[in-house]
Amino acid sequence: MHKGLHRFALIVAGATFFLIIAGALVTSHDAGLATADWPLTEGRFLPKVEFLGIRSGVNMVGNLFWEHGHRMVATTVGLLTIGLVVFLLLKEKRSWVKRLGWLALVVVIAQGLLGGLTVKLMLPLVVSAAHATLAQLFFCITVSLAVFTSRSWIEERPRIDEQGSLAVRHVCIAAAVTIFVQLIIGATLRHSATWDKPLPTDLLWTHVGGAIAVTVLLITAAVMILRRYPGETFLTRPAKVALSLLGVQLLLGIAAFITRMASPNDPQPLNPMVGITVAHVACGALVFATTIVLTLRSFRVVRASEPAYQFATASQRS
Numbered sequence: 001m002h003k004g005l006h007r008f009a010l011i012v013a014g015a016t017f018f019l020i021i022a023g024a025l026v027t028s029h030d031a032g033l034a035t036a037d038w039p040l041t042e043g044r045f046l047p048k049v050e051f052l053g054i055r056s057g058v059n060m061v062g063n064l065f066w067e068h069g070h071r072m073v074a075t076t077v078g079l080l081t082i083g084l085v086v087f088l089l090l091k092e093k094r095s096w097v098k099r100l101g102w103l104a105l106v107v108v109i110a111q112g113l114l115g116g117l118t119v120k121l122m123l124p125l126v127v128s129a130a131h132a133t134l135a136q137l138f139f140c141i142t143v144s145l146a147v148f149t150s151r152s153w154i155e156e157r158p159r160i161d162e163q164g165s166l167a168v169r170h171v172c173i174a175a176a177v178t179i180f181v182q183l184i185i186g187a188t189l190r191h192s193a194t195w196d197k198p199l200p201t202d203l204l205w206t207h208v209g210g211a212i213a214v215t216v217l218l219i220t221a222a223v224m225i226l227r228r229y230p231g232e233t234f235l236t237r238p239a240k241v242a243l244s245l246l247g248v249q250l251l252l253g254i255a256a257f258i259t260r261m262a263s264p265n266d267p268q269p270l271n272p273m274v275g276i277t278v279a280h281v282a283c284g285a286l287v288f289a290t291t292i293v294l295t296l297r298s299f300r301v302v303r304a305s306e307p308a309y310q311f312a313t314a315s316q317r318s
Contacts, residue, residue: 002091006149012080012104013142017285019077020135022070024281028274030194031063032128038119039112041068074112081108084145097148104141111138125191132187136180136285143289147296152234159303163228169302171224172295175217179288182210186284190277195269199260211253218246218291225298234301238294245287252280 026032035041041064081104088101114131121127147153162168189203222239229235259273266273 002149005087005091006146006151008080008084008087009142009146009149012077012084013139013146013289015073015077015080016135016139016142017282017289019070019073020139020285021278021282022066022073023132023135024278025274026066026070027132027190028195028277029063029066029269031066032118032123034063034067036119038116039071041071071115074115078108078112081105081142092149094148097145100141100145100148104138104145107134107138107141111135123191125188128191129184129188132191133184136183136187136288139285139289140180140292143292144296147293153296153300157234157301160229160232160301161303164224166224167302167304168221168224168228169295169298169304171217171221172291172298175214175221176288176291176295178210178213178217179284179291182207182214183284183288185210186281190281195260195263195266195273198264204257211250214287215246215250218242218287221291221294225294229302232301235294235297238290238297242287242290242294245283245290249280249283249287252276252283256280 085101085105088098092098092101111131111134114127114134117127118124118131185203185207189199189207192203193199222243225232225235225239255276256273256279259276263269263273
């Protein structure tokens with residue numbers, strides 16, 4: 001492995017997580033239309049600065065701080081992604097990892113264009129929800145790249161047999177897909193009404209149903225791993241982290257619901273509602289990332305069951 005490449009991939013994943021938080025702050029502060037310009041802000045690229053008595057740039061006041069700050073973080077992530085692709089081309093030997101890096105670049109460019117459309121089209125629900133959802137997908141890709149470039153993934157590991165008729169990797173996949181769908185529902189819910197309006201009831205109950213489905217599947221996957229492979233820390237560690245984050249996320253969801261239901265009576269988005277809602281979004285991203293790690297690792301070390309192995313072998317021969 002190349003330590004520098006792995007560390008840079010971790011930096012990109014961390015910056016992407018920070019970008020998700022920045023985007024959530026924009027939505028919670030209702031700052032999406034703080035400026036009608038894009039990609040510039042009030043006709044400029046940099047915030048307002050004063051140097052040797054000369055003032056220039058954008059005056060970062062009010063919601064403009066959150067919107068322009070979000071754009072600066074997004075620009076940084078885009079540049080880091082370009083750097084990661086170059087790093088992969090120079091140091092990575094596995095072609096499929098390089099292709100994943102190119103995919104990350106394509107997704108981050110699409111994400112930037114969707115961000116511009118949300119401003120130019122005055123925050124349409126479909127585009128805004130797609131922008132938030134694609135951010136989570138890009139985070140998933142960056143986390144996967146960090147996993148694939150790590151020593152724990154590259155080094156030789158003994159394969160362990162699947163124990164049980166229900167494959168743990170299949171349950172992990174189901175949990176990851178359900179979490180992603182839940183993130184789509186959550187993004188749609190967040191962008192369906194501003195802080196001073198009630199949330200749509202049908203969409204809210206759909207989100208609650210999604211939370212129940214995520215809870216059942218993720219707990220099932222984690223318990224299966226903890227019971228079947230108690231000594232395999234490569235699997236049990238992310239399983240325990242996923243369970244812990246899930247508990248925190250459920251509590252944050254309840255708190256976010258309580259503060260959000262009271263927000264229409266507030267004169268502006270208040271810090272309790274903003275802070276708890278943003279924390280709920282951030283923790284949801286962490287739950288998704290941890291489940292992705294758990295899923296990838298289950299494919300890395302758990303050998304497929306005999307029928308599945310025979311089917312795969314027959315398919316390759318044909």
